[in-house]
């Protein structure tokens with residue numbers, strides 16, 4: 001008979017082994033369910049590259065005309081930008097993808113709660129672009145505007161790369177991005193954030209353009225191209 005090797009495992013060792021295996025198993029499950037974002041702009045931060053914010057929504061229509069509401073234009077353009085960027089391989093997250101506001105019940109402070117909910121999502125990204133449509137008392141006022149936080153160099157760069165492309169498809173109201181210190185989302189955002197005003201709904205010609213799917217698509221692609229340029233993606 002050959003000698004038999006007997007391995008004695010104590011109850012404590014068995015328990016430790018089981019615990020270790022559970023830990024390894026949980027780690028494997030956790031890492032496979034976690035989104036892994038591509039490296040963009042030279043830095044892998046584990047954050048979604050782009051957050052797109054469709055201005056207004058739900059009870060808040062934004063700038064209104066009889067035929068069309070700001071919240072409808074902003075959502076449509078944001079969905080078009082998302083489609084464009086995802087086709088180019090750049091993942092996108094949205095603050096909203098339907099006609100809702102994020103402020104909860106219709107009580108005092110709803111607007112502030114809406115902005116804070118957007119901000120929470122924006123801060124999960126690497127950059128954020130908020131899309132809006134303008135309105136003015138003077139019907140002659142027209143063209144796109146891009147705003148950024150006055151103390152943000154990266155915000156300025158993002159605003160410039162978007163403006164460079166947007167001016168190819170839409171008139172500009174102002175030839176350069178405008179630094180601002182009094183816009184909540186720009187002021188308190190922790191990531192480079194810009195606000196794009198696509199044009200004036202109060203100008204009859206621009207309102208007609210903003211209602212055209214073709215024009216919205218052109219604007220969306222220009223903004224998407226600007227975002228790709230910011231990340232040096234060709």
Ligand SMILES: [Zn+2]
Nearest residue numbers: 055062132133
């Ligand atoms: Zn707006």
